[in-house]
Amino acid sequence: DAGVTQSPTHLIKTRGQHVTLRCSPISGHKSVSWYQQVLGQGPQFIFQYYEKEERGRGNFPDRFSARQFPNYSSELNVNALLLGDSALYLCASSDLAGGHYEQYFGPGTRLTVT
Amino acid sequence: GESVGLHLPTLSVQEGDNSIINCAYSNSASDYFIWYKQESGKGPQFIIDIRSNMDKRQGQRVTVLLNKTVKHLSLQIAATQPGDSAVYFCAENSGTYKYIFGTGTRLKVLA
Numbered sequence: 001d002a003g004v005t006q007s008p009t010h011l012i013k014t015r016g017q018h019v020t021l022r023c024s025p026i027s028g029h030k031s032v033s034w035y036q037q038v039l040g041q042g043p044q045f046i047f048q049y050y051e052k053e054e055r056g057r058g059n060f061p062d063r064f065s066a067r068q069f070p071n072y073s074s075e076l077n078v079n080a081l082l083l084g085d086s087a088l089y090l091c092a093s094s095d096l097a098g099g100h101y102e103q104y105f106g107p108g109t110r111l112t113v114t
Numbered sequence: 115g116e117s118v119g120l121h122l123p124t125l126s127v128q129e130g131d132n133s134i135i136n137c138a139y140s141n142s143a144s145d146y147f148i149w150y151k152q153e154s155g156k157g158p159q160f161i162i163d164i165r166s167n168m169d170k171r172q173g174q175r176v177t178v179l180l181n182k183t184v185k186h187l188s189l190q191i192a193a194t195q196p197g198d199s200a201v202y203f204c205a206e207n208s209g210t211y212k213y214i215f216g217t218g219t220r221l222k223v224l225a
Binding site: 004033035040041042043044045048055056058090092102103104105106107108 | 122150158159163211214
């Protein structure tokens with residue numbers, strides 16, 4: 001069985017540019033969460049989507065947006081990139097939304113902003 | 115690959131010894147906890163979880179202990195192996211949509 005997949009693996013962008021990251025959850029999972037992991041820290045919650053609706057948002061600026069498609073895959077968009085957006089972006093899937101359910105993470109997309 | 119947690123607290127243990135990794139969580143309303151293992155260049159991997167109505171849960175070579183009084187969680191790894199070398203995170207949830215992760219501990223297994 002395929003796990004959570006993310007693309008691209010690595011990405012280099014310039015300040016001010018826009019980026020789109022993609023995630024495909026485990027087959028049958030309807031919930032996708034996005035996390036940002038800065039080097040040396042634990043992952044920080046950005047968004048959760050369930051059944052194509054946003055269920056929660058972390059403390060990130062409006063430059064960050066996401067959406068979930070009918071096949072439950074998801075995109076994370078970041079506009080007007082800043083140097084501080086350089087991080088590993090992780091996608092996690094689960095079969096239900098909310099707490100008390102195991103989340104399974106993808107390998108992440110390493111974004112470098114120069 | 116990329117290194118995770120360059121400035122994290124480090125626990126060094128001899129191969130074959132038991133490891134204990136600790137985590138202090140922040141929210142007294144948190145009622146579900148997960149331990150994750152993250153190897154360099156990879157996403158976090160689920161190890162074991164525990165709900166707040168339990169104080170101990172065992173898996174294969176791993177045990178999680180929960181002390182709600184002092185908001186403390188620990189992960190015990192028996193007979194630590196070189197493949198256990200990684201960064202370990204605890205994550206807490208209070209029944210909402212988001213998990214809050216701790217800062218992580220790097221485990222180094224010495225041959």
